Amino acid sequence: MAKAKKLTCFERCMIVELHKQGLSQRAIAAEVGRSKTVFLHFLKDPQGYGTKKSSGRPQKISPALSRRIRMAVRQDTGRSSSQIKAITGADCSPITIRRHLRRKGFKNKKRLQRPRLLQRHKIDV
Structure with a gap:
C-alpha cells in the first residue's frame, strides 16, 4: 500500500490546537480529514515527525x-x-x-524486417 502525504504545517497546528481543546481522537480525525493513527503518531513525537530516513537500496538511475x-x-x-x-x-x-x-511507459518493439533495397529496385532518372 502506498504512503499517504505527510501532514501539512496547517494540519499540524490544527491537530495541536484541537488536542489542547480536549476533543476526542475521532473528532480530531473527522475535523482534519485524516486517519486517527496519523495524528496520534504526530502527537507522540511532534519534532521527530517526518524525519525518518527512507530505508532500502538507493535508486541506480538518478x-x-x-x-x-x-x-x-x-x-x-x-x-x-x-x-x-x-x-x-x-x-x-x-x-x-x-x-x-x-x-516510464516505453514499449519494446522490434523493427519490421524489410528486404534491403538493391540496385535493381532503384529507378534511374
Whole structure:
C-alpha cells in the first residue's frame, strides 16, 4: 500500500490546537480529514515527525540520468539498451535501462524486417 502525504504545517497546528481543546481522537480525525493513527503518531513525537530516513537500496538511475535516457530514446527509437547506456554514460546494466524505460511507459518493439533495397529496385532518372 502506498504512503499517504505527510501532514501539512496547517494540519499540524490544527491537530495541536484541537488536542489542547480536549476533543476526542475521532473528532480530531473527522475535523482534519485524516486517519486517527496519523495524528496520534504526530502527537507522540511532534519534532521527530517526518524525519525518518527512507530505508532500502538507493535508486541506480538518478532523475537527471532518467531524463538523458528518455531523450536518447526519443532521438532514435531504434537504439538498443547497450547503445543508450554508452551514449548516456550510465553506470548500470542494459537490463536496468530496459526496466526503467518500461516503467516510464516505453514499449519494446522490434523493427519490421524489410528486404534491403538493391540496385535493381532503384529507378534511374
